[in-house]
Amino acid sequence: MYFCGMLINELAKRTGITAHTIRFYEKSGLIQGKRDEKITSNNYFHYDEATVEKLELIKDAKSIGFTINEIGNLMDAWYSNKMTIAEKLSVLKDKMQAIDEKISQLIAMKQMIGEFMETVENENC
Amino acid sequence: MYFCGMLINELAKRTGITAHTIRFYEKSGLIQGKRDEKITSNNYFHYDEATVEKLELIKDAKSIGFTINEIGNLMDAWYSNKMTIAEKLSVLKDKMQAIDEKISQLIAMKQMIGEFMETVENENC
DNA sequence: TACAACCATAGAGTATAGTCTATACTTGTA
């Protein structure tokens, strides 16, 4: 038995993301499995530990509202060699700013809701 | 000329939301225009200042990632009389918690990106 | 070697949140 990384189902179990969704992410360019040229009987994709990490990053980024496209850019800055250091830093700085903006908006909304809760409480009197 | 509030196009101008999208929100139950029973020649909807405020709230809530459905619940707690004070407070508290969670996740992501920026910068050496 | 479990690909289907088109009636203005 020859093993090079893991197949899609194990990756799914490891990350809690379904094989279907993993294939969707692969088609979207977020991750890339590798085919083993020494195996000719099938064309199964093999995934490494780095892919597990990438999928965790994708989960985190999605949960805070980044789109697949935005995550793709972030991943390029993170993992690929297609960008210069300056370009990478620029992408990362942009994301930082986007996050700061979101935090500000969330805090503003918290304030609004907090004020409204007081109003609602005083309806009692 | 008889005026009761504003028609959809003025509401659109006031809020920066297109008439199409406003109708979509109306169909989704987020806002409600009123028809003037004294006018029989048409069935135009009339909107008041409160609707302007609601649409601003919708914009804010959307920008921080709330869905139409979630915004609907929030608006019920905010404006409707269908809920008791305790129910309203419960909805608002839930939203507060959801926002706190999002803020935590955003801060965690900022940290990750920050650490990664340092790594990228050190690739220079 | 049967056969359940696994893999790949293509493409259909779903949910959310709009966005646009067509149709038809109403209003305001030159």
Place this chain on the structure above:
DNA sequence: TACAAGTATAGACTATACTCTATGGTTGTA
């Protein structure tokens, strides 16, 4: 009064992000 501009409704269309089904081949185990 013509006619451009505004309004309502229904329904088609788009984009995003999955999710599922169908089909056909491969692997592992009893």
